[in-house]
Amino acid sequence: MSEEAKVLSSIDLDTLESIRADFPILHQEVNGRPLVYLDNAASSQRPEVVISAMVDYYRKDHSNVHRGAHSLANRATVLFENARLTAQQFLNAASEREVNFTKGTTEGINLLAHSFGRKFIHTGDNMIISELEHHSNIVPWQLICIERKAELRIVRVTENGEWDLDHFDELLDENTKLISTAWVSNSMGTINPVREIISKAHSKNALVHLDAAQAAPHFVIDVQELDVDFMSLSGHKVFAPTGTGIFYGKANWLEDMLPYQAGGEMIRDVDFAGTTFNDLPFKFEAGTPNIAGAIGLAEGFKYLMQQDRESLIAHERRLLDLATELALEIDGLKILGPLNNRAGVLSFNIDRIHAADLGHLLDGQGVAVRTGHHCCQPLMKKFGIDGTCRASFSIYNTEEEVHIFIKALKRAIKMLS
Amino acid sequence: MASIDEIGKELGEEFAMFDDPMDRYEYLIELGQELPVMKDEWKTDTNVVKGCQSTVWLHADCVDGVMKFHGDSNTVITKGIIALLIRTLSEQKAQDIVKNDLAFIDAIGLRGMLTSQRSNGLSAMVQRMKLYALGYENSNR
Numbered sequence: 001m002s003e004e005a006k007v008l009s010s011i012d013l014d015t016l017e018s019i020r021a022d023f024p025i026l027h028q029e030v031n032g033r034p035l036v037y038l039d040n041a042a043s044s045q046r047p048e049v050v051i052s053a054m055v056d057y058y059r060k061d062h063s064n065v066h067r068g069a070h071s072l073a074n075r076a077t078v079l080f081e082n083a084r085l086t087a088q089q090f091l092n093a094a095s096e097r098e099v100n101f102t103k104g105t106t107e108g109i110n111l112l113a114h115s116f117g118r119k120f121i122h123t124g125d126n127m128i129i130s131e132l133e134h135h136s137n138i139v140p141w142q143l144i145c146i147e148r149k150a151e152l153r154i155v156r157v158t159e160n161g162e163w164d165l166d167h168f169d170e171l172l173d174e175n176t177k178l179i180s181t182a183w184v185s186n187s188m189g190t191i192n193p194v195r196e197i198i199s200k201a202h203s204k205n206a207l208v209h210l211d212a213a214q215a216a217p218h219f220v221i222d223v224q225e226l227d228v229d230f231m232s233l234s235g236h237k238v239f240a241p242t243g244t245g246i247f248y249g250k251a252n253w254l255e256d257m258l259p260y261q262a263g264g265e266m267i268r269d270v271d272f273a274g275t276t277f278n279d280l281p282f283k284f285e286a287g288t289p290n291i292a293g294a295i296g297l298a299e300g301f302k303y304l305m306q307q308d309r310e311s312l313i314a315h316e317r318r319l320l321d322l323a324t325e326l327a328l329e330i331d332g333l334k335i336l337g338p339l340n341n342r343a344g345v346l347s348f349n350i351d352r353i354h355a356a357d358l359g360h361l362l363d364g365q366g367v368a369v370r371t372g373h374h375c376c377q378p379l380m381k382k383f384g385i386d387g388t389c390r391a392s393f394s395i396y397n398t399e400e401e402v403h404i405f406i407k408a409l410k411r412a413i414k415m416l417s
Numbered sequence: 418m419a420s421i422d423e424i425g426k427e428l429g430e431e432f433a434m435f436d437d438p439m440d441r442y443e444y445l446i447e448l449g450q451e452l453p454v455m456k457d458e459w460k461t462d463t464n465v466v467k468g469c470q471s472t473v474w475l476h477a478d479c480v481d482g483v484m485k486f487h488g489d490s491n492t493v494i495t496k497g498i499i500a501l502l503i504r505t506l507s508e509q510k511a512q513d514i515v516k517n518d519l520a521f522i523d524a525i526g527l528r529g530m531l532t533s534q535r536s537n538g539l540s541a542m543v544q545r546m547k548l549y550a551l552g553y554e555n556s557n558r
Contacts (some may be wrong), residue, residue, distance in 0.1 A: 031438040179557050354492040356470045361494075364438045372470055387470075411439075415446060 013316040019307075022047040033366030035407075038399045040344050041186055041214060042370050043236045054292045064288055065119040066265065080291050083298035084281070087246050090301040091231070092222040100247040101294050105213040106136040107178070107249035108232025111284060112209055115257040116230075117144035120177055125311030126151040126278060127178040128171055128206075130163060130192075131382055132185045135375045137211045141180060150177075157379070161188040161337040165196065174205040178294060183215035187374040187390070188337030189320075189345030190283075195262035198227055207253070213237050217394065218316060218343040220268055220309050223248055224231045235293070240300025247284070254280050261286040312395045319393045319402055326406045330413070332404040336388050347374075347388040353416045355389040361412035362389075367405050420470060421513060424505045425521025431527050442494065449496030452503070455489035466538070466545050471495045473542060480528035482557065484511050484550050488542075497540055506546050511557075514550035519543055 020026055021046045028035050037045065057079065063072035065080045073192065081096075088096045102108045121144065129141055129189040131154055145152040153171040156164045163181075172179075179201050183194050187251030194210060201208045209230035212221065223231060230253070249257070259266055260276055262288040268276040278284050304312075323346050327333055332351035349355060359371035372387040373380045380387055391405060435441045459476035466473040471492035480487045486507040488499035505521055506514055521536070521544065 032436075354471060356495075357493045361439070361442055364442050415439075415443060 004149070010384065011311050015308075015311075016315070016396075016398060020398075022049070022303075023396050024048060024051075026396060030366040030368070031364050036367045036397075036404050037246035038391040038393060038405060039368045039370050040217070040397075041189075041237070041371055041374075041390065043242065044217060044239050044394055045243070046296075046300070047239055047303050049303060050296045053299040054296040057292045057295050061103075062291070065280075065291055076291060079295050082383060083294040086298035086301050090221065090305060091246070091248055092224055093248055094224055095251060098248055098251050100249075100281050100284045101289055101297070102232070102245040102247045103243050103290070104234040104236070104245035105211055105232040105334065106234075108230075108245060109136055109209070109211065110140045111247055111260040112180070112230055112232070112249075113140035113144040115260045115284070116178065116207075116253070117141075117148060119256070119258050121145070121148045121150045122235070123149040125175050125177045126171075126173070127180065128152050128153045128155060128168070128176060129179070129368040130155040130181050131157045131181055131262065132161060132163075132190065132376065132379050133180075134186050134211065134213070135377070137180055137182060138378065155181075157190075157382070160339075161185065161190045161379075162341065163192050163197070165193065168197070168200065172204055172206065174204055176201070176204055178207050178209060180211065182211040182213070184212075184218065184343045184345075185337065185376075186214050187376040187379055188346070188347050189214075189392075190337050191341050191343050193230070202227070214344060217304075218313065220313075228303065229253060234317065235297040238300050240298075241293045241296040243290055244297040246297070251280060254284070254326060259286075260284050263287050265289075307395070316344060316393055319397055319399065320344065322399055323391060323393070323402045323405065326402065327409075330406075330410065335401055336383065336385075338364070344394070345390060345392045347390045349385060349388050350413055353413060355387050357416050358409065358412050361415060362405070362408050363409040364401045365404075365411065367408045369405075403415030418508055421505055421509055422521050422524070425524040427512055428501060428505065428521075429524040429526050432476065440476055445497030445501075446493055447497075448500040448504075449498075451501045452488070452496055455487050457482070459487060459490065466541050473499065473538065475499075475542060475545050475549075477546070477553070479511055479525050479550075479553035480554075482510050482512070484509055484514060484546075484553065486546060486549075495538065499542065500528070501527070502539075502542055502546060506543075506550075511550040511554040515554055517547075519547075 025045050029347060061075045061079060063076045065077045072356050084096050084099055088099045093099050127141060129137060141152055155171060156167045158164050179197060181192055184191055198208045207229040210228050212231050212233040216238045229250050231248040235245050236242040266283050266286040268278050327346060327348060334349050336347040355371040359369055362369055370390045374390060432441050460474045464474045464476050466475050473489050473490045473495055474488060476487045486503045488503060490496045490499060
């Protein structure tokens, strides 16, 4: 092993093996070959502790939460609210009142669009997103801006797939109410300059929401340090169940925002003469929550928090760098996104070969990637392409898997040429 | 002319000779490469089959009650699938295509190889070919 490789080899091989052993799904064959799962940006896998926690909850502790008079209800409530405290810890939020359980990032964004947009965005206002957003961070804003007769401004990205900050400066003005952008681009892996965006936004009294779906698995998040106003993330990207997520907001804004969905749990008093709403965080959590999901979500957060995060981050960095280095040796391969400044994702095309064919032939060799527009049609149109082939890495992937992926890719290219 | 189901069975046997999925893909790609070139004038918007990640065009003619299909795609594997469908359904009577229960698709044994996206594409293509056959059958009555 070269000196450079020793320095970069940031994770103890025993630790990596132990992490891999935690994920039962990784140990199977696909099309007669060991599964190499490189579709983590679409969804990550669950460690056994997350799966067991949910099953145990249903086996031993389930009851409805918050209002029950009996022991099971008490146990379920404690588990559920402890899960919220774990989420608070994961984000380093100032208070658990700022932490709401959702179905995922898409729901968080819709919640914000509705609850903030309908009260605080008015005719003549504008809000800002960028060309690289996922559809979930485009369409809710299109709808609310139409409804509120406000302008939706779009920051350009450069040929490298990075925010054009000069263009942002042109678009940001005293009528800008909100900026909503991805921390990490799902289609390219680009890491956006979020601290600069937040600082510039605040200087004009605009608020910032970050779509942290792709950032949460790869970065340690500290919402206080970031001083971000709102954030959404999805559990299933962070080793936790699908149908779970967190919406974070600074308490003073959440207090003032309209409720989102209405019904039980989010009310204080219901009267036909008028209804009053519950305190935070319950105001934004109508109906019986996904209790087992929240417990699973907390276990996913705990699983990550219990690891040596710096070492895992360095490991993921190493995997991405290695994949990038090897990919660039392939003739006709073009990466979408910046050469460096990416997290988790390698998105590319090969000259005269359709990404869909690559995805298929990689699957034939046991390698799972994603092909297509990755729910970023505007970005693909900007670059004049149908889509890309996207390999995305997680903590349980290995350097050996990177080599298998590249070898499989070369074989696929040969078959298609 | 062998029947639709007979050809389907034949194709199934051809693919079954390969144990390795990659060899099956290799064969599928070869079949796609042998597809006759589709005339550009047939690559119209109405001939596009929706439900595929790739772009697929299907054109049909009917001569004396016998269907002739032509197809193309911008992806190599889909071309292979088109080639299979054309081998099975082209030169067949329109009424036979309309009546067929499409069991031949499973006989070829491709569903296991196809992702649900591709399966949707495959189903969409077959449905379109059936629709063409139905259209010609009705217009000939």
